[in-house]
Amino acid sequence: MLLQIHCSLNEDRSQLKNRRENDEQNKLPFGGSGFLLSWNEDEGKLLFVRDEKKITALAKPCFPWSEPFEKISIRDLESNELTFVTSVNDLEAESKQALLSALKEACFYFAVVKITAIEEDFELRTWSVETEQGSRRFQTKLNAWPSQVGENRYIVRDVNKDLYVIENTLELDTKSQKLFWPLSD
Amino acid sequence: MTKTKKENANLNGKQLGVTATQLIDRYTDQPGELPFALRNDLLGRMAQDEFIQAYAFVDLNANYQLGEGWLLVTNKHLIFAKGSCETGSHESAAGYRFRQVSLKDIVKVREIGGLSVKKYVFEDNEGDALMTIKVSYRQDRALATVKATVEAIIEGDEIFESDADKIYQNELLAGIKEAQASVMGSQMSVIWRLLSYLWPYRLQVGAGFIAAMLLTGVSLIPAYLTGYIIDSAVRPFESGALDKEQALNMAFWATGGLVLIYGLRELFGWVRLRTMSTMGELVARDLRDEVYSHLHKLSLSFFSSKQTGSLINRVSADTDRIWDFVAFGVVEVTTSVLMLTGLSAVLISLDPVLGLMVSVPVPFLLIAIYLHGERMQKLFLRAWRKWSNLTDCISDAIPGVKVVKAFHRGDEEVEKFQVKNQSVTGAFNNIHEVWTSFWPGLMLSIHAIVIAVWFFGVPRVFEGDLTAGVFVSFVLYLTMFTQPIEVIGQMARMINRATSSAHRVFEIIDTEPSAVTSTIGDEVKQLEGHVEFKNVSFSYDGVRKVIKNMSFEAKPGEMIGLVGPSGGGKSTTTSLLARFYDVNRGQILVDGKPLQDLDVGSYRSKIGIVLQDPYLFHGTVLENIRYARPEATLEEVMEAARVANAHDFICRLPYGYETVVGERGHTLSGGERQRISIARAVLRDPQLLILDEATSAVDTETEKKIQDALDRLIEGRTVFAIAHRLSTLKSADRILVIKEGEITENGTHSELMNIEEGIYKNLVGLQNEFARV
Numbered sequence: 001m002l003l004q005i006h007c008s009l010n011e012d013r014s015q016l017k018n019r020r021e022n023d024e025q026n027k028l029p030f031g032g033s034g035f036l037l038s039w040n041e042d043e044g045k046l047l048f049v050r051d052e053k054k055i056t057a058l059a060k061p062c063f064p065w066s067e068p069f070e071k072i073s074i075r076d077l078e079s080n081e082l083t084f085v086t087s088v089n090d091l092e093a094e095s096k097q098a099l100l101s102a103l104k105e106a107c108f109y110f111a112v113v114k115i116t117a118i119e120e121d122f123e124l125r126t127w128s129v130e131t132e133q134g135s136r137r138f139q140t141k142l143n144a145w146p147s148q149v150g151e152n153r154y155i156v157r158d159v160n161k162d163l164y165v166i167e168n169t170l171e172l173d174t175k176s177q178k179l180f181w182p183l184s185d
Numbered sequence: 186m187t188k189t190k191k192e193n194a195n196l197n198g199k200q201l202g203v204t205a206t207q208l209i210d211r212y213t214d215q216p217g218e219l220p221f222a223l224r225n226d227l228l229g230r231m232a233q234d235e236f237i238q239a240y241a242f243v244d245l246n247a248n249y250q251l252g253e254g255w256l257l258v259t260n261k262h263l264i265f266a267k268g269s270c271e272t273g274s275h276e277s278a279a280g281y282r283f284r285q286v287s288l289k290d291i292v293k294v295r296e297i298g299g300l301s302v303k304k305y306v307f308e309d310n311e312g313d314a315l316m317t318i319k320v321s322y323r324q325d326r327a328l329a330t331v332k333a334t335v336e337a338i339i340e341g342d343e344i345f346e347s348d349a350d351k352i353y354q355n356e357l358l359a360g361i362k363e364a365q366a367s368v369m370g371s372q373m374s375v376i377w378r379l380l381s382y383l384w385p386y387r388l389q390v391g392a393g394f395i396a397a398m399l400l401t402g403v404s405l406i407p408a409y410l411t412g413y414i415i416d417s418a419v420r421p422f423e424s425g426a427l428d429k430e431q432a433l434n435m436a437f438w439a440t441g442g443l444v445l446i447y448g449l450r451e452l453f454g455w456v457r458l459r460t461m462s463t464m465g466e467l468v469a470r471d472l473r474d475e476v477y478s479h480l481h482k483l484s485l486s487f488f489s490s491k492q493t494g495s496l497i498n499r500v501s502a503d504t505d506r507i508w509d510f511v512a513f514g515v516v517e518v519t520t521s522v523l524m525l526t527g528l529s530a531v532l533i534s535l536d537p538v539l540g541l542m543v544s545v546p547v548p549f550l551l552i553a554i555y556l557h558g559e560r561m562q563k564l565f566l567r568a569w570r571k572w573s574n575l576t577d578c579i580s581d582a583i584p585g586v587k588v589v590k591a592f593h594r595g596d597e598e599v600e601k602f603q604v605k606n607q608s609v610t611g612a613f614n615n616i617h618e619v620w621t622s623f624w625p626g627l628m629l630s631i632h633a634i635v636i637a638v639w640f641f642g643v644p645r646v647f648e649g650d651l652t653a654g655v656f657v658s659f660v661l662y663l664t665m666f667t668q669p670i671e672v673i674g675q676m677a678r679m680i681n682r683a684t685s686s687a688h689r690v691f692e693i694i695d696t697e698p699s700a701v702t703s704t705i706g707d708e709v710k711q712l713e714g715h716v717e718f719k720n721v722s723f724s725y726d727g728v729r730k731v732i733k734n735m736s737f738e739a740k741p742g743e744m745i746g747l748v749g750p751s752g753g754g755k756s757t758t759t760s761l762l763a764r765f766y767d768v769n770r771g772q773i774l775v776d777g778k779p780l781q782d783l784d785v786g787s788y789r790s791k792i793g794i795v796l797q798d799p800y801l802f803h804g805t806v807l808e809n810i811r812y813a814r815p816e817a818t819l820e821e822v823m824e825a826a827r828v829a830n831a832h833d834f835i836c837r838l839p840y841g842y843e844t845v846v847g848e849r850g851h852t853l854s855g856g857e858r859q860r861i862s863i864a865r866a867v868l869r870d871p872q873l874l875i876l877d878e879a880t881s882a883v884d885t886e887t888e889k890k891i892q893d894a895l896d897r898l899i900e901g902r903t904v905f906a907i908a909h910r911l912s913t914l915k916s917a918d919r920i921l922v923i924k925e926g927e928i929t930e931n932g933t934h935s936e937l938m939n940i941e942e943g944i945y946k947n948l949v950g951l952q953n954e955f956a957r958v
């Protein structure tokens with residue numbers, strides 16, 4: 001037990017140090033000892049380039065609901081942190097574009113624009129919705145309530161762990177609002 | 186795909202009452218199987234000896250829009266078929282565009298998860314993507330199967346022709362079935378099934394029903410009799426047509442009749458209540474017995490997918506609700522319907538005009554009550570939501586009260602609670618507002634009918650069109666209308682509640698016992714303790730492999746130490762050995778026989794397990810130790826406790842071995858619990874012993890004591906011991922290092938110490954360094 005704490009303390013300390021270094025690198029002008037991000041559209045791959053070395057990377061927003069474009073951890077495929085981007089705006093144009101493309105993928109969810117029906121079945125609640133991506137029918141458990149993230153913003157997670165987000169309940173049409181009302185917070 | 190296979194798949198689905206394709210149709214908006222046209226196209230494209238192994242639906246296109254695509258893996262190719270209206274060069278007759286990759290070219294399959302999207306990248310040897318697929322998580326299970334199939338083929342594993350349709354359907358429905366293990370066609374089928382439980386008690390049910398019907402019939406008589414007395418005795422007497430003697434005589438007979446009627450009425454009432462409620466209790470008992478005994482046949486995975494509370498509820502609260510429905514609901518609804526039709530018939534026959542005036546509004550009242558119920562349901566749903574917010578708040582803060590105090594957040598917690606409490610109150614007051622105004626309103630409409638009867642009836646009495654007696658009977662009958670209307674109006678809700686309870690109960694009964702608990706297999710009489718894992722792979726959820734291709738051997742009498750990072754799969758390995766779960770691939774051999782071929786009960790009775798998180802039942806220490814072998818003598822129990830070094834502390838407990846421990850009893854420390862569970866394992870005198878961190882929760886001195894106990898214990902047995910503290914394993918013959926589901930190092934202490942950069946060596950180094958501090 002103690003041993004584990006001991007180890008993780010050390011790990012934390014070294015990570016802290018890394019982060020500080022990374023922050024400093026972030027401030028460096030593009031090039032030099034900084035890094036570059038590039039996006040390969042065909043393969044949907046984010047590449048992290050530093051010192052001529054190319055590493056396939058993943059972008060992980062730390063606060064996907066509150067600040068999806070800020071505080072992003074760039075990690076390699078083994079999930080080691082390569083660098084930490086405080087805000088996409090800190091990056092120069094190409095890297096920024098690349099990161100935004102990667103984030104579009106990492107932060108994908110279904111954006112609900114209309115609720116056509118919510119029906120109860122045994123143990124399940126079936127939702128029929130129109131999303132920006134097309135129409136969809138999905139199920140939640142009866143006691144799995146939508147969770148509120150921000151004012152009037154709700155996330156519904158279905159039995160398969162897919163996410164459906166209502167950006168603003170007040171912007172839904174009246175029928176959708178009526179259907180959603182009993183489930184809102 | 187051959188036809189017979191498809192029929193098989195359908196048959197399997199039918200056992201649940203509905204076919205898998207019907208379910209997919211009911212719950213999703215995607216095809217229930219590979220479209221016929223696409224299948225045809227594919228047959229044209231595939232080679233003679235090529236067949237489809239597995240497929241998945243691809244619901245997202247490159248621009249993250251929902252669309253139709255299919256990813257198929259055959260024994261030779263990975264094929265992506267995109268359903269599209271656009272025209273492309275490879276377009277097929279059915280409008281599909283194909284992209285095809287030879288499995289030989291695929292080297293690696295990479296998966297990347299986003300918030301609600303999963304990307305699969307099939308890469309060649311240079312790490313370039315040959316194919317990239319995006320899906321929502323709904324398709325993920327099916328895609329994981331495609332991926333696993335691709336990997337199995339490129340690794341050269343032997344593959345068999347499989348039923349791709351069934352795999353696709355099962356994987357797609359897995360999420361839904363977790364929430365709703367059995368899917369019944371409709372509410373009606375649930376009710377029929379529930380009623381089938383009444384069959385063994387059909388005599389009682391018959392008696393109850395006859396009593397209820399007679400009761401209803403008899404109830405109609407007093408009002409009629411009142412009118413009859415008025416018309417045949419009171420009024421003729423007043424007009425002088427009847428003398429006092431005759432009138433009294435008639436009144437006497439009528440009163441006698443009334444006595445008889447009331448007597449009969451209550452007699453029937455007694456018979457009905459008595460038979461139905463005792464019979465309901467018997468039905469509930471049958472259900473409880475069936476559910477509980479079935480529960481114990483189910484696999485551990487079933488239990489991990491359901492909350493304990495919900496299972497407890499199903500056995501208790503749900504069966505209670507069913508009792509309510511069976512004992513009263515069924516009868517009440519039928520008698521109410523009888524009552525209403527009987528009343529209407531009597532009224533119309535007494536006086537057609539007034540009768541119709543009363544009967545015609547009844548259906549409208551019923552509809553009003555029904556609509557009111559629907560509205561209430563919405564309000565109740567909201568209140569339920571608010572209510573669960575409140576209870577979540579409590580159930581979160583109370584167990585965490587130490588943290589609350591440590592961070593001095595008590596006031597904030599109270600504030601948070603008050604806000605939620607306020608909003609619950611709001612939701613419930615909403616409900617009260619609605620129902621409190623509805624029922625007086627409904628009563629008002631019923632009064633309006635009464636007024637109408639008076640308004641039109643009274644003048645007709647004076648005109649001599651209607652006798653006073655009939656009018657009085659009428660008014661009396663009217664008072665009997667309200668109750669059955671109420672009952673029928675609330676019938677929908679009552680049936681809803683009962684069927685959802687019944688459904689929850691049937692869900693357990695319908696869950697098939699896992700193979701793991703079936704008792705077919707060779708009985709294990711004697712165990713030598715030879716264990717062999719052969720290419721074992723295992724996954725809890727069917728997606729993430731927790732054990733990967735694990736192979737090792739343990740000879741009788743050997744002590745094997747398992748070490749490695751947390752979450753590496755050590756406990757899972759031992760769970761597989763105890764056959765809590767069945768392996769997905771590969772084989773576990775015990776004394777040379779596959780574990781699946783052994784009778785579980787007799788096998789488990791020959792092994793001893795000390796779990797990582799020892800559980801003590803509510804009961805005495807004695808009972809807890811004896812759980813392993815109820816017939817053990819007190820001496821044997823004490824001996825086992827001594828071996829486990831538990832005897833001393835047990836003697837210090839207020840009532841010695843008869844001290845009550847467990848959930849509500851005397852709280853024991855983690856180390857004490859562990860030693861009791863070691864004693865439990867010792868009492869069994871097992872040939873195969875599994876110790877999952879038996880010494881994790883104790884201080885060094887106690888550890889030494891347990892260590893001594895174990896040293897005595899392991900002699901002549903095959904032992905698997907998991908430990909974080911390596912000193913525990915000093916007597917181990919061999920040590921396996923398990924990391925990420927794989928054995929990375931295997932050998933004796935000194936062999937492993939010779940591996941440069943080895944995990945074990947590193948761990949030993951760290952612990953020694955730590956010991957010096």
Ligand SMILES: Nc1ncnc2c1ncn2[C@@H]1O[C@H](COP(=O)(O)OP(=O)(O)OP(=O)(O)O)[C@@H](O)[C@H]1O
Nearest residue numbers: 489725726731750751752753754755756757758797
């Ligand atoms: N019942 C379960 N359902 C789903 N996943 C599980 C279950 N039990 C364990 N796992 C997962 O399987 C992996 C292996 O777990 P396991 O308990 O075997 O690890 P371990 O090596 O015993 O770890 P520790 O040293 O912490 O006890 C973990 O990632 C864990 O999250």
Ligand SMILES: [Mg+2]
Nearest residue numbers: 755756757797
């Ligand atoms: Mg463990």
